[in-house]
Amino acid sequence: MAIFTDRSDAGKRLAAALMRYAGREDVIVLGLPRGGVAVAYEVARAIGAPMDLLLVRKLGVPGQEELAMGAIASGGIRVMNDHLVRYFGITPEEIAAVAAREQRELERRERAYRGERPPPDLRGCAVILVDDGLATGATMRAAIHAARALGAARIVVAVPGAPAETVASFEREADELVVLAVPEPFYAVGTMYEVFSQVADREVRGFFERASRIPGTGAGSRWRNGGTPGENTN
Numbered sequence: 001m002a003i004f005t006d007r008s009d010a011g012k013r014l015a016a017a018l019m020r021y022a023g024r025e026d027v028i029v030l031g032l033p034r035g036g037v038a039v040a041y042e043v044a045r046a047i048g049a050p051m052d053l054l055l056v057r058k059l060g061v062p063g064q065e066e067l068a069m070g071a072i073a074s075g076g077i078r079v080m081n082d083h084l085v086r087y088f089g090i091t092p093e094e095i096a097a098v099a100a101r102e103q104r105e106l107e108r109r110e111r112a113y114r115g116e117r118p119p120p121d122l123r124g125c126a127v128i129l130v131d132d133g134l135a136t137g138a139t140m141r142a143a144i145h146a147a148r149a150l151g152a153a154r155i156v157v158a159v160p161g162a163p164a165e166t167v168a169s170f171e172r173e174a175d176e177l178v179v180l181a182v183p184e185p186f187y188a189v190g191t192m193y194e195v196f197s198q199v200a201d202r203e204v205r206g207f208f209e210r211a212s213r214i215p216g217t218g219a220g221s222r223w224r225n226g227g228t229p230g231e232n233t234n
Contacts, residue, residue: 003161003181006195007035007132010160010180011042017178018128018158022047026153028120029128030054031207032143033109034199035189036131039160041207043130044214051211052120053204054129054146055109056139057102062094068138069095072102073146074110074119081138112201113208123151129174133189134162137170144173161192 004010021027029051031040037053044051059070061084069090070080078099085095127147134140140157147155157174163186170177183192190196 002194003183003192004194006193007038007199008042010132010193011039011130012046013180014039014130014158014160014178015043015046017180018043018047018156021049021126021128021156024049024126026124027126027128028052028122029130030120030143030147032056032129032131032139033113033204034201035133037204037207038199039132040128040130041211043128043158044211048214049128050120051208051214053113053208054143055106055113056142056146057106058139059095059098059102061088062090062098068136069098071138071142072099072106073139073142074106075146075149077142077146077149079138079142079145081136109201113204121151122147124153125151126154126156127152128156128158130158132160133192134159134166134170134179135186135189137162137166140170141173161189162186 027049029040029044029049031037031051031053033053033055040051054074056071056073058068059072061067061069068081069084070078072078129140129143129147131140144155154175156176156178157170158178161181161183162179164182164184167177167179167182181192
């Protein structure tokens with residue numbers, strides 16, 4: 001049985017669990033495209049925080065692409081599931097081929113979504129990483145590594161739902177984990193939603209544009225171009 005109506009509903013309900021971050025100058029919400037951006041927008045709007053994007057691409061097992069053997073993220077981050085790599089006997093050449101293909105798509109999406117806008121400076125920030133749900137958690141794990149590498153001071157993983165075993169693993173990975181639902185049994189992220197349609201590139205751009213108009217946030221502009229959280233760079 002579905003738990004959320006759609007991603008907007010999930011984002012509003014997730015925001016209610018994150019209100020302690022409202023009004024803080026050091027907070028930024030990062031949505032994981034594509035599906036996580038609609039959820040992140042509602043969180044950012046509710047808590048009055050800037051929203052930006054952190055692009056992550058799953059590395060699928062050859063022949064079983066839905067099964068993640070790892071993931072890559074903006075900033076040259078790669079995270080691998082060594083157990084799955086050994087179990088399936090995946091060669092370094094196969095990994096390199098998959099990673100190269102996904103890197104091209106990651107770069108295409110960076111251009112499509114961000115255009116000429118620079119990425120946010122995460123140094124010293126409390127970063128709220130938002131997706132529309134977790135399954136294996138491979139993409140979110142890469143996002144955590146990327147945010148840490150970019151200087152985030154605190155990482156909060158916030159998702160509408162995830163399976164129990166994934167929740168347990170992320171309690172060790174993030175500084176804080178906010179999960180609204182832990183379905184048992186867990187089948188797939190989409191089964192938590194009544195409406196779980198594919199999110200198009202134009203929708204991601206639309207949420208990104210709308211986020212820039214959230215009153216008082218400027219979608220991260222306060223600490224771009226060399227600024228730091230709380231510093232007025234205008």
